[in-house]
Amino acid sequence: MLISSIYKxxxxxxxxxxxxxxxxLYPDISTIIGGVALFLIxxxxxxxxxxxxxxxxxxxxxxxxxxxxxxxISTGFFTTALVQxxxxxxxxxxSFLSAExxxxxxxxxxxxxxxxxxxxxxxxxxxxxxxxxxxIYAMPMIIVGIFIPMFLKESSWKGIASILIGLGIIFLGIxxxxxxxxxLKEGIDLAQYAMSGYAGIFTYVLVGIIATIVIQSSSATxxxxxxxxxxxxIEYTNALALAIGANLGTTVTAVLAALKSxxxxxxxxxxxxxxxxxxxxxxxxxxxxxxxxxxYIAMIIGIGIKNYTLKLALFHTIxxxxxxxxxxxxxxxxVAFLNxxxxxxxxxxxxxxxxxxxxxxxxxxxxxxxxxxxxxLYENAFGxxxxxxNLKKKNILSSMDLDDVVADLYTSDTIDIDDFYNYWxxxxxxxxxxxxxxxxxxxxxxxxEELYKLKxxxxxxxxxxxxxxxxQKNLLKYTSxxxxxxxxxxxxxxxxxxxxxxxxxxISTSNEEDVIILLLSKSKIHAERxxxxxxxTLDRLIRKxxxxxxxxxxxxxxxxxxxxxxxxxxxxxxVLFIDIDSDLKKLHVDMGISDEEAKSIVQKKDHS
Amino acid sequence: MSIKKFIxxxxxxxxxxxxxxxxxxxxxxxxxxxxxxxxxxLAKIHKKKLKKKDLKELREEQEIVxxxxxxxxxxxxxxxx
Numbered sequence: 001m002l003i004s005s006i007y008k009x010x011x012x013x014x015x016x017x018x019x020x021x022x023x024x025l026y027p028d029i030s031t032i033i034g035g036v037a038l039f040l041i042x043x044x045x046x047x048x049x050x051x052x053x054x055x056x057x058x059x060x061x062x063x064x065x066x067x068x069x070x071x072x073i074s075t076g077f078f079t080t081a082l083v084q085x086x087x088x089x090x091x092x093x094x095s096f097l098s099a100e101x102x103x104x105x106x107x108x109x110x111x112x113x114x115x116x117x118x119x120x121x122x123x124x125x126x127x128x129x130x131x132x133x134x135x136i137y138a139m140p141m142i143i144v145g146i147f148i149p150m151f152l153k154e155s156s157w158k159g160i161a162s163i164l165i166g167l168g169i170i171f172l173g174i175x176x177x178x179x180x181x182x183x184l185k186e187g188i189d190l191a192q193y194a195m196s197g198y199a200g201i202f203t204y205v206l207v208g209i210i211a212t213i214v215i216q217s218s219s220a221t222x223x224x225x226x227x228x229x230x231x232x233x234i235e236y237t238n239a240l241a242l243a244i245g246a247n248l249g250t251t252v253t254a255v256l257a258a259l260k261s262x263x264x265x266x267x268x269x270x271x272x273x274x275x276x277x278x279x280x281x282x283x284x285x286x287x288x289x290x291x292x293x294x295x296y297i298a299m300i301i302g303i304g305i306k307n308y309t310l311k312l313a314l315f316h317t318i319x320x321x322x323x324x325x326x327x328x329x330x331x332x333x334x335v336a337f338l339n340x341x342x343x344x345x346x347x348x349x350x351x352x353x354x355x356x357x358x359x360x361x362x363x364x365x366x367x368x369x370x371x372x373x374x375x376x377l378y379e380n381a382f383g384x385x386x387x388x389x390n391l392k393k394k395n396i397l398s399s400m401d402l403d404d405v406v407a408d409l410y411t412s413d414t415i416d417i418d419d420f421y422n423y424w425x426x427x428x429x430x431x432x433x434x435x436x437x438x439x440x441x442x443x444x445x446x447x448x449e450e451l452y453k454l455k456x457x458x459x460x461x462x463x464x465x466x467x468x469x470x471x472q473k474n475l476l477k478y479t480s481x482x483x484x485x486x487x488x489x490x491x492x493x494x495x496x497x498x499x500x501x502x503x504x505x506x507i508s509t510s511n512e513e514d515v516i517i518l519l520l521s522k523s524k525i526h527a528e529r530x531x532x533x534x535x536x537t538l539d540r541l542i543r544k545x546x547x548x549x550x551x552x553x554x555x556x557x558x559x560x561x562x563x564x565x566x567x568x569x570x571x572x573x574x575v576l577f578i579d580i581d582s583d584l585k586k587l588h589v590d591m592g593i594s595d596e597e598a599k600s601i602v603q604k605k606d607h608s
Numbered sequence: 609m610s611i612k613k614f615i616x617x618x619x620x621x622x623x624x625x626x627x628x629x630x631x632x633x634x635x636x637x638x639x640x641x642x643x644x645x646x647x648x649x650l651a652k653i654h655k656k657k658l659k660k661k662d663l664k665e666l667r668e669e670q671e672i673v674x675x676x677x678x679x680x681x682x683x684x685x686x687x688x689x
Binding site for chain 1: 632634643669672675683
């Protein structure tokens, strides 16, 4: 679990080199090592495929079905069994924790369930990898996988293609491992090294731990154990001890990988370590009783007494299930301990909350992190814009009449928007741009396009703050001045922007597509309608001599600033607050009201 | 036949291009349903009881909903065609 592919590449190269080295002297050992290397390459392909194919799908499941511990455990089990990759599930869970989408209790539950899910690999290898000559299906799968991307360009199809290629290579790997052990048996009988009693158990547990640390994959270790067991190269009791060792070995790799991770990664790695150690100790102490339990259950479900590979898979599942049953009641205590062990750094308003390198593992989680952080940036910007317009944020968010919102001033002094910008915005904005640049490397075009739009949304937020800064200079002067006509105009500008901020808040909290599309259209129309140059208000005020030339120039400029702030905020809301997976995202470009249509509706009204 | 043409003909024969269109059509139909029911609700509001400001807002909302229904239907026709 939690193994980064960065660690796997040197191991695959090492295995392939080893395979070449033994080719002349021991071709059977060379075949086994080559099989393991192929198995690992296949796993990498499959994981990559699932990343592309099911990233957002997995995210949704993991986000929605983890609110209780039993649900979290079941979800961890099913998702891992489905994608056959506990590391992929772990990556998503760590990024979810960083984005505060799930609690640590749920995340620990998912990791426990994922541990049971990972035992399905042993079942698949035992059921299909050994009973039938699985390698004959490998080539057709690889060929189909290579041809799919030529016809279907979407990333989901490319993902399916990678899964097929990965499965094909895994099948080939299992085939080679099996073949290697069969040939090896004719020369050396490894079974002669079988050891009985607890000395044998401890020795083979240690071998399992070392093998998993070296290969960096408990699934690959399990595949080797099962194929060796199937060919009679190891004894059943020693195989059980090896399986326990593989389970313990995977925690060492997880802890090593978590050293570079954030607090959430470390918390999960320690939870995983405690879980596997407890499970391992229980399995070692009660290994003979568990073996009897396996025999009993095997008899009930119809597994033959001599079918050692399936019995091994059953043993692997049973001791992990027992581990979950034993540890689950203490999840609350475990979480409290983990929170104490790794204390989160105090968040400041001007620092990013959701950008963590762990989210860079998947394009979908990286995108989610940027979306969450941009929303955080907007939240801060909302506060600055409201202050700049001399409005109270809580009034804007309430259902108070807009005339009253405008009348209730935030302050009678000027506020320094630059100060707020430097403290609340600049740092986060810089971090978002930096994170996006890292995230867009190797991103599929549809994700990269979304990321580009988010960068524009960030720029719009910053531009809106800059516009507010310009607007603020005259706003305070004229709203507290004696000329009621110019005061009315500036209050109208404040009212119009307060309404827009309120609409955007409604959009951000609504799931109703018709409400969102309607409010976005309304906001566009109002921005056009409130432009005092276009609607003739400015001309009227000058013609009637109600404002002087200096006031007219200020009003003209500031009305333009207000118009641009509106445009920036609407453009930002269109990107940020329409859910990426919603139907509206697909339709908004075609169904939304264009600027020209908004202008024509306003013109029609003016004429009527 | 070039590879590109071959790929295109396979795509056409397997109807692969229609995948995305089908999803879009469903989404438009769902949105149109919501907009139609909103239109009905707006039509039932007693205009005489409304203040001038509220009446103006109601008319504006009706106009937007009408425009969006029209756009949705046009889009649906284009996808069907």
